[in-house]
Structure formats: C-alpha cells, structure tokens
Amino acid sequence: MPMLEALQSRDELNPVIKTRVEKACALLEEGVNLYPNNFSRDTDIQEIWDQFGESEAEDLESVEQVFTVAGRVVAWRSFGKVTFFQIQDRSGRIQVYAARDDLGAEPYKLFKKCDVGDVVGVSGTLFRTKTGELTLSARDCRLITKSLRPLPEKYHGLKDVEIRYRQRYVDLIVTPRTREIFQKRTRIIRGLRNYMDARGFMEVETPMMQPIPGGATAKPFETHHNALDMKLYMRIAPELYLKRLLVGGLEQVYEINRNFRNEGISTRHNPEFTMMEFYWAYATFEDLMDLTEDMLSTVALDVCGSCLVEYQGETIDLTPGKWTRMTFHDSLEKIGGVAPEVYSDYEQCQALVKQKGEKVVEGEKLGKLQAKLFDLLVEPKLVQPHFIYHYPTDISPLSRRNEQNPDLTDRFELFMTGREMANAFSELNDPTDQRQRFEEQVKEKEAGDEEAHFMDEDYVRALEYGMPPAAGQGVGIDRLVMLLTDSASIREVILFPLLRPEAGAGGA
C-alpha cells in the first residue's frame, strides 16, 4: 500500500500533522479511500438557506426531501454518540447533526476519525435544533478529501498577513472577508465589461510581449525569445496596439488585462496589475469624463449598493454630477497653493521642488517639475472624485494638444482617496507631431531617463494611414477594487501578490 507507506514516512513532521497522518493511515487500513472521486451533490448550501432559512420547526418536520451537500468541515463539536459539525462550501455554511443511531455504529466510528479541515459529503433531512438553528440531520456522512494539515484557530482566524498572502488557499478557507473581496473583484470587472459591451465597445486582446514597450512612462521588464533570438518586453500598457485598431476601423475597443512595470512594491503598487484601457473614435476627453462618472457610479451602485462608498474612514461620493473638474494649473494654485508666477517660472518651480525635498534632474522640463509639485501638494488632497485636466504637453507624449494652448493637452487624470484612478486624453493623431514627441522622448532616454518612451516607427506609420480623432482612457482596476472593498493595500485585492521567495521553500 504505497500511500500508507508514504504517509507513515512523514512522521518527522510536527505532532499535530503527525496525528492527522496517523488517523489517515488508520482510515486507509479500514479500506477507506482518502481521495474518492465519486461523490455528487445535488444542492449548494446557500440554496438550502434560501429555501428553508425562514421555515418553522414544525414545517420542516413535514419536509421529507433528502439533501446532499459537500464541503469543508470548519467546526466540530462531538458528544460521544452524537456530533455536531459545520460544513462550508463556496456559497455558505450549514450545521450537520450526525448521530450514531442514525448512521450505524461502524460508519459512525469511522466518520469520527474525520477532522476539521476535511472535505466531506453529507446526505440528510432538515430540522431545527433546540436553539433554533437550521441543521442537516445526516443519514450518510462520507470523507471526500482528507486534510493532513490543521487549519488556523477558528476564533481569531489567520492574522499573519505574510501567511495570508503566501498561502492564499488557507486565507480563502478561513477569512470570509478575503472571499468577499475576490467575489466583489469579479463583479466589478464583470460590471465594467457589461457597461462597455452595452455601449458598443468590442473587447480585444493585444500583445503582452512587445518588441517595443510603449503607451506609458514606466520601466519595463525584459525577456528574451529564444527561437527568434530577440529581446522582448512585458507590456507596460496596451495603448499603442489599441490605437492601431482604431486605424484599422474597429472604432470602439477595450481590453482588461495585466500590465507589468519594473518598479517598487508598495501598498499601491504590484509589479503586475490590471488595467482597463478603452478607445473611442469621434469622442473627446470631455466625453470620457461624462462616461467615467456614469460608469464608475454604476459599478459602485451595483457592487456596494450605493454611490456613497466608505473608504478607510472617509465617505467618497461617487454620485454623478458631484465630481469636480479643474484644470491642472488651477489645481496647483487653488489646492496646492502654488501661485501662477511660481509654477510658470522654471527657476522658481525648481526651487520649490527642492524645498519640498524632491530631487530635481538636470535638463528636465517645466511640465515635469509641475507634475512633481502636483504629486507633492495636490494629489494627496484629492479625496473626493476630481478630474484634473489640461496637463502639460511635455509630460503627455501621446496626447492631443489643446487647440488654444499647444503647451497643454486635452488630457485628464481622475483622482480620489488621494490617488490616481484613471488617465485619459483625446488622442494625438497627427503623425508628424507624434514623431516629434517620440524624438523628444528618445532624447530623454538617451539622457538617462529609463522611463522615457521608445520610438515606435510602426505606430507612426499606422498614424500616417490616418487614425480618426478619438479619446482613450486607462482605469486602474486594482485601485478601483481597493476603493470598493475598503482595502488599504493592493495586496488585499490581488490573489497572489508578488513576495520575496520564502526561505527554505524550494522556490515555491
């Protein structure tokens, strides 16, 4: 019996696991399959609650239906000849009553070798206990999957965030909030898809491995394709490919997927993160502000039941019409307290950046200095939704210039809870201007800016065929999920956030 021998050879493990292994061995010797695959359930636990959650004890007595459910044992209270336990499936929990006299002496004895953590299947009828709890009275209990490791303590749960992230499977078993967050995450993404689909946008997939990483200001991950012997980059954004599709005539496209940026890790940054990007021909950045208010408030209403969202002790009001719209320069003056004569003067701007403790880089443009002031003085104060628009042209290499002032672009960023949630603009579709902007970026890259854009000749060629005027936007999905689930860290909303390798875990 190889499984038995394999289990018995594990007795170097800690005593709790050792006893569980011994129980498993005892079951094997009784001829019990520890991992059978022939159990069918006929209902979810939640369905039982939906149907009988309100039923009186007397009414349940007349219900002769036998329900068969399966799930993980999460609580166990045994009295000798009778045992109460709780099982949990994806939909909820229910108590089971198992009595020796109902199951038979031998089956009951075997079943009592089960532990908290095992997956079991139960068939039985419903009743209410003396204290009124809806309970399944078992006619049959079967082990479906043996668990060899103990679950965390049931009352306090799993507190150690490192274990919660490294062993997310355990976290999902024992932390209801974790399950809620990821269920909500799925609903949020589905809500966005439904919204876009209903407005005629077409979902597409564009390359994640790109020979020229474009569409954002960020440092890419590099990789190598062996057969073609070529350097490839993990995408930092899908933007330039999605806009090629506008040239191709698809007119309204969106993509929800991962981007990769080789930057620091923090409560707001994971190296891989999820964005929704979309492009809309014949629309402008002003249309996008309207759409964004409507879209995000719709999703909030769907997922949270309200446009008023609690985030870390603050109430964020997403009601359409209440979102502030302000120009970048006005925000520097009115929120950041920087006078126009200061932010529009290179020397004064540079001095103020230094004074605020931020580094200045030789040769950087005025727009970049203003952006640093914005990050320091304005962004943290933007708690309620704010569209900040008309960004400087020299930090917006893919945006259309404003008709009145070519030093500004028809671009906005959306801020709330003191952080950026979305970035959008009317698209630059003049190939000559685009080529010049790329050339500026190349100069900055050559001067040592690792985040500056690459030249993308094919993208310029595409624009030369003619891209209709359009507006496009990127929405940070992880940050949106953080907002709508009141999560303080991005790691709470990513199933498997990147962590350093665990010591001695064999690279797991």
Added chain:
RNA sequence: GGGCCGUUAACUCAGUUGGUAGAGUAUCUGCCUUUUAAGCAGAGAGUCAUUGGUUCGAGCCCAAUACGGCCCA
C-alpha cells in the same frame, strides 16, 4: 534605497530588572444524544526567525542577515 516596528507551540498572543518557557484555541486520552468559540477531568507539544557577540547566565542587551508590516524616496 532609507527610517521605524515585528518574527515565541499548528493558530492567536503573554513573557516583569537578564536567572533554565506561559495562556487560550487546536491536538491526544477519558466522560458526555441538541451543541453554538459546547462542557468537565487529565496529558503531550518549543532550534524563542537565523548567525555571531556581551555576560557566570540571553526570549529579553548589542551587531549582522532573512522575511514581513507601515512610512518616506
């Protein structure tokens, strides 16, 4: 990259002035046919993150390292 904090039983946590390691849960044994963090009685369980140092003596003091958390860049 910098600063601060943390790492003690499977889990949640105590651990005084430096004097040979504690609780609850879980586990094991016994009792128990309506429990709800079930109860009662008993038992076992630890490389105090790692390495080095100071000391007669270190979970505690010092240093370095690893991993994590928060803040800053």
